[in-house]
Amino acid sequence: MRRAAALIVGGGPAGSAAAIVLARGGVRAELHERSRGDRDVVCGGFLGWDAIARLRRLGVEPETLGARPIRRLRLCAGGAQVETTLPSLAAGLSRRRLDSALLAAAEQAGTRVVRGHAARAVEAAAVRFDDGESVTADALFLATGKHELRGAARPVPSGTVAAAGLRTALPPRPELERALAETIELHLFDGGYAGLLLQEDGSANLCLSIARARLAAAAGPTALFAELAAESPIFARRLDGFLPERWDAVAGVPYGWRARAGEAGLFRVGDQAAVIASLAGDGIAIALASGEAAAHALLAGGPDAASGYQAAFARQAARPVRLAELFRRSAERASSRRPMMRLLRLVPGAAGIAARLTRIG
Numbered sequence: 296m297r298r299a300a301a302l303i304v305g306g307g308p309a310g311s312a313a314a315i316v317l318a319r320g321g322v323r324a325e326l327h328e329r330s331r332g333d334r335d336v337v338c339g340g341f342l343g344w345d346a347i348a349r350l351r352r353l354g355v356e357p358e359t360l361g362a363r364p365i366r367r368l369r370l371c372a373g374g375a376q377v378e379t380t381l382p383s384l385a386a387g388l389s390r391r392r393l394d395s396a397l398l399a400a401a402e403q404a405g406t407r408v409v410r411g412h413a414a415r416a417v418e419a420a421a422v423r424f425d426d427g428e429s430v431t432a433d434a435l436f437l438a439t440g441k442h443e444l445r446g447a448a449r450p451v452p453s454g455t456v457a458a459a460g461l462r463t464a465l466p467p468r469p470e471l472e473r474a475l476a477e478t479i480e481l482h483l484f485d486g487g488y489a490g491l492l493l494q495e496d497g498s499a500n501l502c503l504s505i506a507r508a509r510l511a512a513a514a515g516p517t518a519l520f521a522e523l524a525a526e527s528p529i530f531a532r533r534l535d536g537f538l539p540e541r542w543d544a545v546a547g548v549p550y551g552w553r554a555r556a557g558e559a560g561l562f563r564v565g566d567q568a569a570v571i572a573s574l575a576g577d578g579i580a581i582a583l584a585s586g587e588a589a590a591h592a593l594l595a596g597g598p599d600a601a602s603g604y605q606a607a608f609a610r611q612a613a614r615p616v617r618l619a620e621l622f623r624r625s626a627e628r629a630s631s632r633r634p635m636m637r638l639l640r641l642v643p644g645a646a647g648i649a650a651r652l653t654r655i656g
């Protein structure tokens with residue numbers, strides 16, 4: 296069995312942020328990421344101003360990666376729409392581009408990045424990988440995001456709402472480019488929402504968060520999209536008859552869950568620490584914030600600082616996560632969605648305030 300100074304499992308934003316801060320603090324961690332090369336993940340690709348500021352501090356500049364600026368939020372429900380200016384400049388960027396830039400920054404800072412190496416389980420204080428290798432470390436950073444690792448799965452209480460996520464891209468089109476210029480569009484439906492924004496290559500990232508029951512009731516994702524287009528003329532115009540057949544998918548996303556307690560040596564970061572409703576578009580910022588906070592905790596207090604970090608981060612994430620849950624629940628039911636849209640038409644600035652209050656800061 297090999298021993299590492301610090302072991303990070305998962306190379307999304309949380310794992311990379313932890314790696315960069317550790318390397319800057321003189322700890323050369325090992326980061327193991329199961330994917331072999333650049334890949335898309337189920338994500339809306341929305342970078343809030345808090346995520347952008349954190350990325351810059353980590354040495355990653357979204358603008359130079361081609362991120363598209365976003366100044367407005369458009370909420371659409373049925374045939375109605377409300378538009379508001381966001382409190383600060385946000386951006387749209389594919390996760391393919393973002394995650395590879397973060398991993399490159401981690402490697403450049405001195406982290407040993409191992410790609411194509413999937414952890415299978417945590418057993419007797421060691422991580423066992425798919426090739427049979429076992430690695431142990433005084434500090435384990437669990438950064439597997441939406442995926443559980445056997446022996447260290449998130450203790451999510453039964454009964455927690457678990458949504459499914461789907462992602463694809465709409466090919467570039469002049470009409471789409473005009474409609475989505477500097478705008479994130481959220482289409483609200485019973486049981487979920489679809490987010491649309493332009494990515495660096497001119498395609499539009501299309502991401503759907505949907506209650507499992509609604510997905511199960513449809514005859515597959517393509518049929519579900521046809522159903523959603525029939526419910527909303529604006530959404531139908533965006534698709535323009537395009538019904539994607541290839542999807543990235545994830546199931547069992549436990550919105551609203553936070554890791555409130557920890558154990559010595561185990562630092563849960565990103566979606567393994569707190570899962571904000573994706574409608575708020577702050578999961579990437581939370582991933583970066585938790586990765587940074589966990590790494591600082593290890594540097595300052597050693598492996599025993601894990602429990603204190605976990606409790607403190609749960610407190611920090613409480614307000615955005617709870618408020619985002621409130622907005623998600625209001626948006627997902629017609630009975631609360633209609634009055635919400637009416638209110639936002641009267642006070643469009645309220646959506647901007649909600650966007651500000653759901654940032655991790």
Ligand SMILES: Cc1cc2nc3c(=O)[nH]c(=O)nc-3n(C[C@H](O)[C@H](O)[C@H](O)COP(=O)(O)OP(=O)(O)OC[C@H]3O[C@@H](n4cnc5c(N)ncnc54)[C@H](O)[C@@H]3O)c2cc1C
Pocket residue numbers: 304305306307308309310327328329330336337338339340341342343346412413414415438439440441442444459460461490502503504548564565566567573576577578579580582
């Ligand atoms: C439908 C939907 C839309 C969203 N839209 C947005 C948005 O627009 N903006 C936003 O800020 N947030 C959004 N989010 C949330 C955001 O995607 C997550 O919060 C964020 O990706 C969490 O980052 P992470 O690093 O914790 O995990 P991830 O990004 O999931 O990364 C985890 C990494 O770990 C790797 N991994 C997993 N298991 C293993 C293993 N066993 N061994 C090795 N490697 C492993 C994976 O390959 C992956 O690279 C959305 C979420 C959903 C579900």
